[in-house]
Amino acid sequence: MSKPDLNLLLTLDVLLAEGNVARAAQRLQLSPSAMSRALARLRATTGDPLLVRAGRGLVPTPRALALREQVSQLLHDAQVVLSPADALDLAHLQQVFTLRVRDGFVENYGAALLAHIAQQAPRVRLRFIAKPDKDSTPLRDGSVDLELGVPGDSMGPEVRVQGLFRDRFVGVVRPGHPLCSDDITPARYAACGHVYISRRAQTRGAIDDTLDTLGLQRDIVTIVSDFSAALALVRATDLIATVPEHYTSALRRGLHTFTLPPQLATPPFSIAMCWHPRLDADPAQRWLRGCVRAVCGRE
Incomplete structure (x- = not known):
């Protein structure tokens, strides 16, 4: 079956x-002969004469009268589809946005982000889900609106990435820990017990490689998968945790934080928000990203 010429609707x-x-013909800026040919095509397509002569004029057939309102509505709907989206009515926006985040985000930024959103769009709700890996499938399949964290190499090339702030690793111990006083050298850092954070159950990282070059090795007493667990252990033991400074600021409240020795300092890294390009132009999604930038952005 051949596809109908939708231009005939107009x-x-x-x-x-x-x-x-x-x-x-004058209204459509066509010649009378071109309009007559168009009417002939319409008659052939619909199987109805549509307009028939009555005296010096034309009158619509019953089929034409039945189509009039339907055709007008179809054209109106097409204009809506092909027009820019209406201005976002935040006061009445009812939507649930899903954010995929690593532990620490909600503790650090959740309350401020909820307050910022509630002030503008009180009917909007946020759903935070855990980010156990850097797989971008949830962004591609639409189950997640926005992902926050360190972008990974496995993230699809089409995914949009925008940096929010730069972060660095710092050491954390309980108040009164021996490392709360005096200069912290690589040897003093390595001599203490450590809690290591790895979502993939790894047993060492870049700091361990650097310690190797200095002839040192730290004692990793335990391995956990998230910052919250690591810092809970630090509060109750003499263990050291090495965590992102800004990302864990709320979690570290009441603990002693120290700068890593220069020999062990790793390059700063970016915390970013990531989204699928199909959400680029959506007004509600653009507003959500603006809210996250306003609350979390430091770049």
């Missing part, structure tokens, strides 16, 4: 409104 709408080939 022609039919004007013909039915004018009831006159010459006037319809």
Whole structure:
């Protein structure tokens, strides 16, 4: 079956409104002969004469009268689809946004982000889900609106990434720990017990490689998968945790934080928000990203 020429809808709408080939042609900036040919195509397509002569004018057939309102609505709907989206009505926006985040984000930024959003769009709700890996499948399949964290190499090339702030690793111990006083050297750092954080159950990282070059090795007493667990252990033991400074600021409240020795300092890294390009132009999604930038952004 051949596909219908949808341009004929506009022609039919004007013909039915004018009831006159010459006037319809003038309105569409066509010649009368071109409009007559268009009417012939409409008659062949619909299987109905649509407009028939009555005296010096044309009158619509019953089929034409039945189509008039339907054609007008179809054209209106098409104009809506092909027009820019209406301005976002935040006061009445009802939507649930899903954010995929690592532990520490909600503790650090959740309350401020909820307050910022509630002030503008009180009916909007946020759903935070855990980010156990850097797989971008949830962004691609639409189950997640926005992902926050350190972008990974496994993230699809089409995913949009925008940096929020730069972060660095710092050491954390309980108040009164021996490392709370005096200069911290690589040897003093390595001599203490450590809690290591790894979502993939790894047993060492970049700091361990650097310690190797200095002839040192730290004692990793335990391995956990998230910052919250690591810092809970630090509060109750003499263990050291090495965590991102800004990302864990709320979790570290009441603990002693120290700068890593220069020999062990790793390059700063970016915390970013990531989204799928199909959400680029959506007004509600753009507003959500603006809210996250306002609350979390430091770059």
